[in-house]
Amino acid sequence: WGIDQSLKTPYSYTVDFSVGRALPNKFSLQLSYVGRFGRNLLTQRDLTQPLDLTDPKSGIDYYTAATAFSKLARSQGLSPTQLTPSQFDALLGGTAAYWKNLLAPYGSSQPGLAKNAQFFYMPVSLPKFTTTDVAQAAYSLYVTSGAFAGDEVVGLGNIDLFGLIFDNAPNVNAFYGSGTGNSYFFNGKSGEMLSQQLTSMYGWSSIGNSNYNALQASLRKQLGSGVQFDLNYTYSKSIDITSGSARLGYSGSDNIGAPGSRLPNAFFPNQFRAVSDFDTTHQINADWIVDVPVGKGRRLARNAGSVLDAVIGGWQLSGLARWTSGFPFSVDNGQFWPTDWDEQGSAQLVGRPKTGAFMQPNGVVSIFANPAAALNDFVHPFPGGSGTRNGLRGNGYAGLDMSLTKRWKMPWESHSLQFRWEVFNVPNLKRFNVLGGLGDLAPSLQQVPQAFGAYTGLLTQPRVMQFALRYEF
Numbered sequence: 001w002g003i004d005q006s007l008k009t010p011y012s013y014t015v016d017f018s019v020g021r022a023l024p025n026k027f028s029l030q031l032s033y034v035g036r037f038g039r040n041l042l043t044q045r046d047l048t049q050p051l052d053l054t055d056p057k058s059g060i061d062y063y064t065a066a067t068a069f070s071k072l073a074r075s076q077g078l079s080p081t082q083l084t085p086s087q088f089d090a091l092l093g094g095t096a097a098y099w100k101n102l103l104a105p106y107g108s109s110q111p112g113l114a115k116n117a118q119f120f121y122m123p124v125s126l127p128k129f130t131t132t133d134v135a136q137a138a139y140s141l142y143v144t145s146g147a148f149a150g151d152e153v154v155g156l157g158n159i160d161l162f163g164l165i166f167d168n169a170p171n172v173n174a175f176y177g178s179g180t181g182n183s184y185f186f187n188g189k190s191g192e193m194l195s196q197q198l199t200s201m202y203g204w205s206s207i208g209n210s211n212y213n214a215l216q217a218s219l220r221k222q223l224g225s226g227v228q229f230d231l232n233y234t235y236s237k238s239i240d241i242t243s244g245s246a247r248l249g250y251s252g253s254d255n256i257g258a259p260g261s262r263l264p265n266a267f268f269p270n271q272f273r274a275v276s277d278f279d280t281t282h283q284i285n286a287d288w289i290v291d292v293p294v295g296k297g298r299r300l301a302r303n304a305g306s307v308l309d310a311v312i313g314g315w316q317l318s319g320l321a322r323w324t325s326g327f328p329f330s331v332d333n334g335q336f337w338p339t340d341w342d343e344q345g346s347a348q349l350v351g352r353p354k355t356g357a358f359m360q361p362n363g364v365v366s367i368f369a370n371p372a373a374a375l376n377d378f379v380h381p382f383p384g385g386s387g388t389r390n391g392l393r394g395n396g397y398a399g400l401d402m403s404l405t406k407r408w409k410m411p412w413e414s415h416s417l418q419f420r421w422e423v424f425n426v427p428n429l430k431r432f433n434v435l436g437g438l439g440d441l442a443p444s445l446q447q448v449p450q451a452f453g454a455y456t457g458l459l460t461q462p463r464v465m466q467f468a469l470r471y472e473f
Contacts (some may be wrong), residue, residue, distance in 0.1 A: 163183030
């Protein structure tokens with residue numbers, strides 16, 4: 001973990017433009033555009049990410065070639081022993097040339113295999129596989145190593161660090177470096193794709209950017225006839241490539257950043273460009289103060305005597321309300337690494353599951369109406385991919401707080417007694433925290449789908465009342 005040597009100072013531009021107009025009866029209306037544009041924002045990326053090496057002969061890059069492996073394995077579930085080399089090449093298409101052109105014996109620039117070559121894989125406990133097709137041998141390593149689906153960086157590392165080990169002598173129990181054959185690497189050299197010093201080193205870089213645009217509307221009423229209020233509405237969109245750096249601490253694991261604050265693919269940071277973690281499309285808030293129209297001189301009981309007025313008059317009702325649309329969220333890719341050694345990225349969204357807050361038969365509240373079915377709406381991204389960031393939305397926030405107050409003037413000058421009854425979350429609303437932790441896309445969840453998308457926290461607090469009696473002098 002470190003810092004990019006080209007670190008720059010983050011900065012932002014802010015822009016606003018407002019038009020206001022006074023209306024009759026002490027009303028006023030204001031419309032505003034508000035923009036904020038962040039540049040050189042701190043973002044974590046892997047400074048030693050595996051390279052997307054391109055074959056100069058075919059023009060095919062590693063991501064394309066490895067993705068072809070992934071699609072073949074995922075769609076047809078083929079093991080390498082089910083096909084002849086010609087059948088395999090036909091299914092793989094032109095991407096087979098990538099492996100044939102780049103994989104060569106150590107120290108050689110000439111690809112090619114001996115007849116009936118037997119391949120051995122790292123770790124050496126994996127079974128042998130006999131083929132004359134180096135692309136088929138590479139595919140066999142990816143499948144046999146357990147990389148599919150979604151963990152292709154392991155297959156890449158096995159070739160780049162350890163090589164495809166082949167021996168043309170039958171019945172030889174070869175270990176790394178032994179036997180009568182060679183180890184096949186990219187371009188005949190170990191470490192063409194991976195750093196020989198570090199498999200990963202995430203560092204802070206000044207490559208982040210953000211854009212916030214908002215329309216704000218405010219309707220206000222100045223105090224008159226015992227009523228005063230503000231009503232505000234915001235329609236906005238915030239976009240960035242990561243949202244976490246400003247919220248991280250300075251020690252322990254916080255300093256290196258939680259998943260979601262790091263880029264899964266350092267070469268293509270805009271793959272993670274999406275609405276910000278805190279984006280709320282719609283926000284409404286209001287505050288008000290209303291004199292209850294009861295008591296001496298007011299609309300109701302205007303002729304009340306002093307004793308009755310002391311009981312029913314002088315009450316004031318105030319409140320604060322807030323509502324937002326749902327917060328965005330991502331589903332973590334689980335313990336799978338398609339592109340980078342140390343950042344899984346997000347799962348790829350391929351469907352449109354219904355989201356909200358749904359009670360399950362086991363008593364768990366899930367963001368998905370059908371957690372088992374929702375699992376099928378996510379897949380592991382292909383090599384070079386980052387997954388879908390913030391592609392779905394959960395609960396937003398809602399709250400209503402109110403207070404009822406009354407003041408009595410004491411017989412002696414400047415003394416008064418005030419009573420307050422305050423209620424927080426008056427309707428006892430429940431809004432679940434989508435950022436409080438949802439289920440990963442991991443194999444274990446296939447066996448317990450009811451845990452997928454389970455909420456673990458609330459955005460709201462239970463209803464609370466408090467009473468106060470205040471003497472002022």
